[in-house]
Amino acid sequence: MSTQSQGFAGRDPSAAPDAAQLCELRPGVYAWVQPDGSWWVNNAGAVSGDGETLVIDTCATARRTHRFLTALGDVTGGAPIRWAVNTHQHGDHTYGNSLLPAATVLIGHERMREGLRTDPIIDGCPAFWSPIPDWGRVRRRLPDVTITAAATVHVGERRVDLLHPGGPAHTTGDLVAWLPDDRILFAGDLLFAGLTPLVFMGSVTGALTALDWLAGMAPEVIVPGHGPVLAGGEIDRVLDEHRRYFQFVLSEADRGLARGATPLEIARDARLGEFADWADAERLVLNLHRVHADHAGHELDLVAALCDAVTWLGHPMPTSV
Template sequence: MVNNCGVVVDGAGTAVLVDTTSTERRNRAVLAEVAKVSQGAPRAVVNTHHHPDHTYGNGFLPPETLVIGHDRCRDEVLAAGLEATKVITAPDYGDLSLRPPELTFADRMTLHLADFPVDLVHVGQPAHTTNDVLVWLPEQRVLFTGDLAFNGGQPFVLEGSIAGFRAAIELMQSLAPAVLAPGHGPVCRDEDVPLLLSRMDSYLAFVQEVAATSYAAGLTPLEAAQKNRDNPYRDWAETERFVGNLHRAYTELEHGTSGWRRLTVPGVWPDMVAFHGGPIACHA
């Protein structure tokens, strides 16, 4: 529930936000920082996907700020409501109000600011979620990835697709960004960008390998995670995601990748807590 937000400001001082965040306190802090580098209210905010740590702050934006997202992002925000506050109960969320995207698109959209374009690109298939959008500044070669990149933490694929996530990594690699702002973790530059993307792809390949072996052996996803706890990625943050990702990998082994099937965080949360060894802390 502690994510990265971005801001793009053109020569006229017009600001476009990339995502909001999870609590009233954090969102008011973000908006105060944005006000230091822009003129007036943000023109728009782009939600990179529907997860609450990227959308709960939409309601703190002024009415004149347009909320943009993928078609399915709007559907998922409305369907999920404020359910996350019942699963992750530690934060003081403040006075939340649900605000889904008001302008949606299916494939691509370009925002034309005063000096340069900002391309919004849906990755084409489930990856981290069903509605992941890249925010790409082609002239500056800056890429905001949302949760299609985690720097220092394990990516989370429960609500998406491992195969689709790997395809999204290939798409990001093809853009060859000079700067990559991940959904979580430090910003990457220059040679660190392809290194991060390669490491994430290797992790996802590892999850697929563990799933294939463990599924054939009749192990549950939790048993598979416990058996393979000592692995090359054990020092990455949010290790409890390993078992959630195995649930998705098992589903893809059972049903293939052509027809997406819904898995929910509340449905696997007990396994994630068990693998973690106790309650999962939240610092939002």
């Protein structure tokens, strides 16, 4: 089966910044949902009350972040953004940080801060993606405050818990924003709703463990890092899909390791089955590289992993950023 028939469907290449919407989940709690949710096109959010606002993630480009912050200002009456938090280091959630007001206190996990500090892609995106993203007028802006496990921010009367899953998952420095009184969870990239999950800078087994951690909060609404907002039975469905996908990755990796195959060779032999229609299917290669690196006890070779993903796909990874 070719990579083309293995599920490069499901993407909307015409998705544009003006397709994004600010959704009010509860009074003063907002999700910024950007279709099509594929490479570099993330979700963000905000909590506002008593004349102040907490922003949860920014966007990859200056244009997209400007639209988010403008829409947010319209519904909050221009309430000052007192705090912002990054759920992890990746540029789709962080490159727009520099568009936040100078007075905003930016919060992140200590490993997230280091990851963004050393990230070269903000200085110029390599040709692994097409079209090559143009971030616009952004600069590297790092968290002012770092945490290792948990912190709480009070936005008016509303409590927002910033929590680390306890180990590597999507990355080594993930945070979620949990509103316990509203039962709303901003999960960052611990969840991708309807798209292929990505854990090559974290851990496949850790990501599996994190799913149970998320479920244990018993959220009523989840804002995933990519894809539509989830509620009710959709939450269990997406959690179960992630479990099956990560178990699939581990199973394919185990079989490949037993015969000495490379991540690219394993991916070429794999059959995606129920995951074939998810966008960004090439992430299988990246996730397999993560398992191989962990098995061998060495650092993941990021460039080699991305090269193999492009080779498997047969062309650069498409993005509508």
